[in-house]
Amino acid sequence: MDIPTHLQSEVEQIISVHGRDRTALLPVLQDLNRAHSYLSQEAMLCVARELGVPRAEVYGVATFYSFLSTEPRGKYVIRLCRTISCAIQGKYHPAVSALLEELGVAFGETTRDGLFTLERTNCIGLCDQGPAMLVNDEVHVNLTERSVRAIVREYRRKAAPVGA
Amino acid sequence: MDVQSVRGFVGTKLSFADASPDVGLRKSEAMDPEALIHLVSASGLRGRGGAGFPTGMKWKFARAEVRSPKYIICNADEGEPGTFKDRLILTDFADLVFAGMAIAGRAVGAEKGILYLRGEYEWLHAHLEGVLARRRNDGLLGAAVLGNRNFAFDIEIRIGAGAYICGEETALIESLEGKRGEARNRVPFPVQSGYLGLPTVVNNVETFAWVPCVVEKGAEWFSAMGTRKSPGARLFSVSGACDKAGIYEYPFGTPLRRLLKEVGGEDAKAVQVGGASGVCVPAAQFDRTLAFEDLATGGSIIVFGPQQDMFAVAENFQHFFAEESCGQCAPCRFGNVRLHEAILRMREEGLDADTEASLRSLAATMQAASKCGLGQSAPNAFLSILDNFAGELPRPRT
Numbered sequence: 001m002d003i004p005t006h007l008q009s010e011v012e013q014i015i016s017v018h019g020r021d022r023t024a025l026l027p028v029l030q031d032l033n034r035a036h037s038y039l040s041q042e043a044m045l046c047v048a049r050e051l052g053v054p055r056a057e058v059y060g061v062a063t064f065y066s067f068l069s070t071e072p073r074g075k076y077v078i079r080l081c082r083t084i085s086c087a088i089q090g091k092y093h094p095a096v097s098a099l100l101e102e103l104g105v106a107f108g109e110t111t112r113d114g115l116f117t118l119e120r121t122n123c124i125g126l127c128d129q130g131p132a133m134l135v136n137d138e139v140h141v142n143l144t145e146r147s148v149r150a151i152v153r154e155y156r157r158k159a160a161p162v163g164a
Numbered sequence: 165m166d167v168q169s170v171r172g173f174v175g176t177k178l179s180f181a182d183a184s185p186d187v188g189l190r191k192s193e194a195m196d197p198e199a200l201i202h203l204v205s206a207s208g209l210r211g212r213g214g215a216g217f218p219t220g221m222k223w224k225f226a227r228a229e230v231r232s233p234k235y236i237i238c239n240a241d242e243g244e245p246g247t248f249k250d251r252l253i254l255t256d257f258a259d260l261v262f263a264g265m266a267i268a269g270r271a272v273g274a275e276k277g278i279l280y281l282r283g284e285y286e287w288l289h290a291h292l293e294g295v296l297a298r299r300r301n302d303g304l305l306g307a308a309v310l311g312n313r314n315f316a317f318d319i320e321i322r323i324g325a326g327a328y329i330c331g332e333e334t335a336l337i338e339s340l341e342g343k344r345g346e347a348r349n350r351v352p353f354p355v356q357s358g359y360l361g362l363p364t365v366v367n368n369v370e371t372f373a374w375v376p377c378v379v380e381k382g383a384e385w386f387s388a389m390g391t392r393k394s395p396g397a398r399l400f401s402v403s404g405a406c407d408k409a410g411i412y413e414y415p416f417g418t419p420l421r422r423l424l425k426e427v428g429g430e431d432a433k434a435v436q437v438g439g440a441s442g443v444c445v446p447a448a449q450f451d452r453t454l455a456f457e458d459l460a461t462g463g464s465i466i467v468f469g470p471q472q473d474m475f476a477v478a479e480n481f482q483h484f485f486a487e488e489s490c491g492q493c494a495p496c497r498f499g500n501v502r503l504h505e506a507i508l509r510m511r512e513e514g515l516d517a518d519t520e521a522s523l524r525s526l527a528a529t530m531q532a533a534s535k536c537g538l539g540q541s542a543p544n545a546f547l548s549i550l551d552n553f554a555g556e557l558p559r560p561r562t
């Protein structure tokens with residue numbers, strides 16, 4: 001498989017930050033995943049060659065961690081907590097319905113405009129302020145039917161080209 | 165992001181708020197490492213990550229290892245459902261944690277520290293880097309801590325990527341080495357052969373935070389709180405059906421009933437103590453105490469109100485384990501999926517005696533034969549719910 005030159009130089013740049021050895025594998029994959037929303041076959045192959053780690057092991061690591069993906073995902077990954085401490089809050093089910101409706105996708109899916117991927121996740125350590133969710137690295141707590149819609153719209157607005 | 169914006173409700177008593185991290189660090193710098201370990205042992209401090217291993221003893225083993233470099237790892241993977249007390253420590257008391265890690269480094273002869281932060285806490289990353297930078301600038305980390313050329317210690321932050329199992333210390337080490345987070349066989353223990361095969365101390369965030377407090381205020385100050393077998397106090401993460409969910413400090417030995425009163429959860433029907441891997445305690449047992457010798461916990465308390473369907477709880481936790489099992493050993497990989505399917509089925513069809521017997525036998529196999537603590541504790545919640553709330557299941561059709 002040929003590695004496109006821009007990818008090759010991107011991987012080299014990332015490796016120059018984290019180091020050229022096995023312990024750098026996870027941070028390198030995390031950076032690539034963040035930049036591209038996922039890890040392509042080419043990206044994994046390039047990392048394998050550069051770090052001298054077998055391809056199968058890179059794939060093994062990439063598929064082990066739920067924050068890494070081998071399929072394209074949305075610009076914003078929404079991770080809604082599904083653990084019982086959040087799910088028994090009265091606001092939880094109305095908030096979930098509103099989120100599904102606002103996005104028009106099911107859990108595990110990405111919106112057609114490529115903006116959002118909706119996922120359920122296990123406890124994110126915000127149970128005292130649940131229901132809670134992460135949007136990429138940002139925290140949203142005390143979710144309600146209304147607030148989830150507002151949150152999604154705010155990200156849409158942020159992503160829209162200026163003046164549009 | 166302003167990390168304080170998710171501080172939440174915090175109970176009135178908080179020992180960490182009265183401690184000055186650098187007083188403890190200065191005192192330890194003036195002490196002989198053996199005396200330091202002796203002090204930590206004398207306080208009776210036990211690990212706050214769940215298993216409760218005596219911290220002084222762990223450090224003593226690591227100090228006795230001749231190979232170097234040695235590593236000090238702070239376990240900030242905080243993934244046990246219902247646990248969020250390390251979050252508060254990291255937002256409000258990160259200096260205590262970093263001082264505690266440096267003290268551990270001095271005690272065991274390690275110059276490198278790593279804080280493994282769960283990916284879900286990436287929002288804390290910049291804040292923590294900021295605290296580290298300030299400490300380096302103040303001479304509290306670096307090649308000569310407090311100007312002492314014989315006291316080098318620095319800390320690096322590494323981020324997890326969404327895997328509960330990486331809280332298990334050997335899986336955490338695998339993850340740091342760039343591998344899948346699959347638990348190792350124990351023996352050798354991490355103190356003998358940990359990160360990169362070198363002697364490694366892994367302690368919980370809260371364990372490290374108590375260390376400078378103990379050094380500053382003395383072993384007796386600490387052991388005067390708590391019980392003989394569980395000295396000291398600890399933080400509890402309280403959530404679920406109560407008026408004041410939040411983070412509370414209690415001495416060990418506190419009755420569950422007292423905690424419930426203070427958090428406004430007195431009408432609880434049951435309380436999950438210790439998260440998904442803990443046990444579900446029915447109201448009849450609320451006089452039991454929170455301590456390693458009774459209800460052991462990594463600090464997670466989830467309150468269930470009178471209307472709670474308890475098998476919905478069992479289902480939620482078993483789904484968690486089926487999803488989070490790393491898959492390397494069969495009892496855990498298959499057992500959790502089978503138990504989860506069985507719980508879904510029993511909620512519809514009830515549970516007959518034969519099926520119950522075979523599920524109990526499956527659970528016993530998982531407890532005995534799983535490779536690590538995840539699989540070994542995965543049936544606990546279900547079993548304690550089955551023991552106390554079987555009457556909530558529909559009657560099986562015969």
Ligand SMILES: Cc1cc2nc3c(=O)[nH]c(=O)nc-3n(C[C@H](O)[C@H](O)[C@H](O)COP(=O)(O)O)c2cc1C
Binds near residue numbers: 331366
């Ligand atoms: C499945 C599993 C998950 C764990 N998760 C954590 C965790 O998130 N944080 C933690 O400190 N310890 C966790 N532990 C316990 C660690 O393996 C280890 O005992 C602990 O970090 C040691 O520190 P301590 O002695 O200070 O408690 C977990 C254990 C298991 C089996």
